[in-house]
Amino acid sequence: MRIEEVIGQRIQELRKAQPGTGEMSQEKLGSLLEPLLGKPWSRQAVSAAEAGKRAFTAVELVALAAVLDTTIDDLFDPRWQAAVTMPSGVSLRMGYLERLRKPEVDNDDRLRDDLMKVLVLLGESIVLSEGSKSSAAQAAEVTREAQNKIPAILRYLETKGEQP
Numbered sequence: 001m002r003i004e005e006v007i008g009q010r011i012q013e014l015r016k017a018q019p020g021t022g023e024m025s026q027e028k029l030g031s032l033l034e035p036l037l038g039k040p041w042s043r044q045a046v047s048a049a050e051a052g053k054r055a056f057t058a059v060e061l062v063a064l065a066a067v068l069d070t071t072i073d074d075l076f077d078p079r080w081q082a083a084v085t086m087p088s089g090v091s092l093r094m095g096y097l098e099r100l101r102k103p104e105v106d107n108d109d110r111l112r113d114d115l116m117k118v119l120v121l122l123g124e125s126i127v128l129s130e131g132s133k134s135s136a137a138q139a140a141e142v143t144r145e146a147q148n149k150i151p152a153i154l155r156y157l158e159t160k161g162e163q164p
Contacts (some may be wrong), residue, residue, distance in 0.1 A: 002074070002085050005052030012050040029067065036063035036121060066118065081138050101114040119150045
């Protein structure tokens with residue numbers, strides 16, 4: 001299985017198993033990517049991604065992980081595959097792939113890291129949306145609000161467990 005297929009399969013699994021909402025449509029996933037990527041993905045683009053028929057940029061992987069409420073690491077999880085085939089044709093066995101994975105860390109550390117990444121993305125989103133009109137203004141407002149709340153969450157995580 002090619003790495004694009006591994007990622008596509010995980011996107012489809014995560015899209016179909018959204019907590020609280022059940023299955024998310026391909027159209028909905030595509031529209032949720034718009035605030036982060038600057039344009040939505042069509043249903044056909046999501047379908048091609050899920051089929052492993054397209055390569056992914058780093059920015060797209062970050063946006064997909066954010067929208068699907070997962071980690072970038074999880075998107076690369078080949079689950080039950082014995083090997084992953086790289087574009088050169090070289091096949092990497094699961095044992096090797098497992099060594100590439102980051103060891104499990106404290107959930108608070110992972111949350112802190114993810115929030116820092118989101119904070120950076122939100123800042124970039126504000127810059128991009130300020131150059132556009134209409135609904136971009138609403139997106140910028142929501143982005144600013146979220147960006148203002150993240151530092152407080154990070155402060156809480158850093159002082160968690162300490163007595164006031």
